[in-house]
Amino acid sequence: MSSAVSTPHGRPRRRSQAGRSPSGATTKAGGSAQAGRPGDRQGASWLRRLASPLAMPALALATAFLIGAVIIWITSGSLTTVFEAYSGLVRGAFIKQRGFSETLVATIPYVFLALGVSVGFKAGLFNIGVEGQFYIGAISAAWVGQLTHGLPAIIHVPLAVAAGAVGGAIWAAIPGYLKARTGAHEVINTIMMNYIAFRLTEYLISWPLKDKLATAVQTQRVSPNAELWTLYGMRERLQNPLDALLVALVLGLSAWFLVHLWMRRRTSDEAGLSFFRRRSSIPWIAALAVALVSFFLLPLLARAWWPFGDPYGRLHVGLFMSVMAAFVVWWLLWQTTIGFEMRTVGANPGAARYAGVRISRNIVLAMAISGALAGIAGTVEVLGVSICRCLPLFFSSGYGFESIAIALLGKNNPLGILASAFLFGALRNGADLMELNSGVSKYVITIIQALVLLFVAAPSIVRWVYRMKPPAGAEQEAPLTRGWGG
């Protein structure tokens, strides 16, 4: 890096005592060695700023696929198999009929789950129990969804989603509370809670909530009004004024949020905008405008032209929900005092206590938010994907455990998580055609995933392979867990 550094007098301004241990070279030396002239800052173009955090995951991915290729080559004994396998993977994930939309379908729960994991990580908590919270969210949503068939979607959908979120939140808050109160480590307790969740849902599906009329062991089908609409079905739905109102409300609220954020991001001393800053009515006007336009024009537009014409497409509105969730998590963690507290607790609990932040409350809150996101993942699977629109006995998945890898690959950053969830969705979806095409077992995918995770978790391996220099700035990633003592 040329971030380096001398004052105009040609002497290093900030010298480093540079760690006391020799092995500290990457972490400690990097930490205290820093840099320079204010001018350097502008020198680093936005492209480089964007590229540098992407370089490591990209190299990790490339390396993982390379090693995956070698494994396929060795086990099959032929190079063509490698090409067949990877071309099958790509075609399965993107090109074949509904390949791309199915990839997105698989991406949706990954996004919610990985966001949940990342919220935990940011608060210094390793929520390894998202799989269990996923199940509790799913069963809660399934229960609320089939309670009544009389409610309109504008009430029933939010209610069912909220039920899933609350179920997951409570399930995760329990180990959070145990940690805050007794110091019991959340890794142990969330794993335990996973097993309780699995067996509890099995019991609920098999007895109290069992659909007595169905041959398979499953819960009752949820009300059509509680379903998450497929994008194909949305066209019809929009013709119902109440359903159109729901869409208008969601879009209006999103508009309010975006305009509000856009206005806040302006600096205070930009004279022209301070006018806007003081008007809190502007986001409301924007929201009303968007809501009205979408309420009256979207149904017309849908009748005239609709891009999602595949009646068998399973892609559903959860896609938009997941993007919105990523946005809300970003806002919560980086734009609010709540997130500031949680990140402080995660980065340095000692400093958090010193600053008067209540650690216990933040641990419970972070776990609850984390669990709520995982619960929503279960919800969208039940309400939007499950063929019976119910919770069958053998449901999912492994989604939960893979999402931990996704959160790591995405560096706990919502945007990164969207990208890496998409990648994992593509791998999951492309695996079948890969197997069909080349005879290579689809479990090779899990090897590749494991390699990606390995390289992301241990970047020094990648750096060694590509002869890269350790980063000049300290590697300031979220502290994943803080030892077992709590």
Add this chain to the structure above:
Amino acid sequence: MAPVLQATGITKRFPGVLANDHVNFTLERGEIHALLGENGAGKSTLMNILYGLYDPDEGEIQVDGKAIRLSGPHDAIDHGIGMVHQHFMLVPPLTVTENIMLGQESLVGRTRALGGLAVLDRRVAAARIQDLSQQYGLQVDANAYIKDLPVGAQQRVEIVKALYRQADILILDEPTAVLTPQEADELFVIMRSMVKQGKSIIFITHKLREVFAVADRISVMRAGQMVGSVKPAEATRELLALMMVGRKVILQVDKVAANPGEPVLRLEDLCVLDDRRHMAVDGVSLEARAGEILGIAGVQGNGQTELVEALTGLRKVEEGRVLLLGEDTTHARPREIIEAGVAHVPEDRHKHGLVLSFPIRDNFVLCTYYRSPFADGIELDYPQMADEAERLVRLFDVRTPSIETSAGSLSGGNQQKVIVARELSRSVKLLIANQPTRGLDVGSIEFIHRRIVDARDKGSAVLLVSAELDEIMSLSDRIAVMYKGRILATLDAQEATREQLGLLMAGVTSSEPERVVDPRQGAEDPRKGSEEGAHV
């Protein structure tokens, strides 16, 4: 005769930093060579190179005129170079003998099987340790457990450890940082006796008083370069300070007489437990008044940390009361205490003072992020935070590339300035500063002292806790000496002398004159306390 150790043209680069820039350093046989410099001047880097921990990018090291290459500390030890680190490398539950043998065990009954399994021979080692201890007047008991030894004795164990490995050259890295003035003087006697018997010592410090007390030659480093070497006889404190900092430094804090007002803080028979549930603060009663600096002197680990934590709500008070401006804050939460007007410069800036991974902008609002103007409802107002950060960076002269720079990448002095700036940016009724300048360079110390006196002059009460007697004496208006959790005496700063305070810090009160006879006894006494110091 060739010098015993000679380093020529040593250069070491770290990413973004030239830590050593063609440094030359010579150590003659039988001399104590003090190496002086601010933090970050490159002293530790140079010593780590001489001890084989770092590989220099350029330059040559000669021992007894022969060029050597060090690929690790074991090489350095083979060449007779030993180092006593600032943080001791001892295993507390093992005995002195076991610690010293560690890595160089003497064995009996070595077998062929199991990779040369053998039995430790503690007796031979213990005998050698006793010999060495006597030869140099180190007074180390070979069979004592490290965890039972006070800090001063642990340090002597470290010295014996180096001698046991036949070190001719000893590098002592800030050895006096954890000692009372009396203990430091004892160490100097030991150092003298070692050089008399042919050893050579490199003595790293940033305390000017000590180099005059013990050094034969003084070298000063600044900004990675060797500024020069002088004899103590030719040097003055002002000259050395000038060499260290590169500009004139006011060593004495000049302040007008205090104008004490109303009591701000009152402690009544405060009792606080430490982490191991021992009584750390044992019935302390104190009063700090507006417009005065109350210094709390004492060797580290005599309950000062717990006292401050109790005052700031970070530690439970067992008994007694804390009254802040007449309000009872004994069991208040940290935030309530902060909002009552208490500013706290914590002892450990990494553990409590800063979130190292956060940009300094966020660290500036660590205690006020939830209040207007930094928060609007639950949303953070980043432009306001940035304005405040820019203002404080300018006001406190924090050297940083930008306010977005993470706190962890600043130097120690600048990190401390961030904390002091943050704490003094609020309206402050009581400033609690615990070791506010530990490990800082002269320039930063001067600056932070100035700010503390300013806070006093603006009418804040200041509680200054420090193990540095110089700091206590130059800043305080009244001085309370803390020993084993009690306040032994509270003195007027005008009348207190270094010797008087030093004895009190060692637990010697005038009512027990018999203990003054053997100062070593007194120095070794703070057993419990010193142990904690070692854990830091």
